[in-house]
Amino acid sequence: MVELSIIYDKVRFEEKVLYEKAQSKGVKVQIVDGKTVAISTDSKKKDFSFGDVIMQRSVSHYRGLYLTACLEHLGFSVINKFKVAETCGNKLITSLVLSGSNVPTPRTQFAFSAEGALEIIHKTGFPLVLKPIVGSWGRGVFPLRDEETAGMVVEMREEDDSPFARIYYVQEMINRPPRDIRCIVVGNRVVTAIYRYSAENEWRTNVARGGKAELAPITKELEELALKAAKAVGSGIVGVDMMEDKKRGLIVHEVNNTVEFHGAASVSKVDIPGAMIDYAVKIAKK
């Protein structure tokens, strides 16, 4: 019998259904609070009873990332791998990886000071989008539509003590319908795809921002692109986010590690957690 550990720091809908699905599939599953795990350089794999495979589901990116590094060091198979989590957890690195793998992605410029950011913004013209390189749920994502707003947003960034606030990620604003597409990729399969519509008076499409989900068809173009993007970041269980550019077609703007699928599960008939557990079992048997 395959033994699976699901590491969490806060149990959400996703962790609950993954746990229940694993049980129903006859997998010996336990949920482990990542906040209580302690590992040292002297630790050995046998000191821990995490089973054959671990699903890293921490909501805190850095907690999940560094705990995964420790677990991989001990010899555990973790979904997703450290390298995947590291790439997906940083928008700048993700953009470089996507671009390097010839995955169509929005044109993005990087600057490393407020002056540098204002210069590229001024040279490029509007509209643009300023995003933090680390962060989720649409936090800190600003549309820049004129010089005045851009100046104020950059000034506000300067007040932020985080070292990441000094790194500016300035992206073209894609001419798209008021929605984007979230594709859930498990291994080499696109399990489901949903449109995410922006909530009223909101331009961001994140479900965490009240965005509404609707089933999207998995076209050949979408499938190929989602798999290419997932492969570019190292594969595993990921959420590939795309926009429909009115001229260029589908373009990938983000790949998510520790993918949330509450919105997708509410509209998709596909057994999303089931596909994830089957994948974990496959990894365990490798």
Next chain:
Amino acid sequence: MKSKVECQECGADISVPEDAVVGEIMTCPDCGGEYEIASKIGDKVELKTAETVGEDWGQ
């Protein structure tokens, strides 16, 4: 059966559903305080103060 736990902040009753699991977040209906289920054995539930949302939270 739902369990009831007293809010450490305001003393109100927090109802914990039967199917709630360890690690889930409960919110006090009166003061909005957030608690994580630390342990749950039968209808005996212990809560601890939940972590606040971090800058790196999300997917």
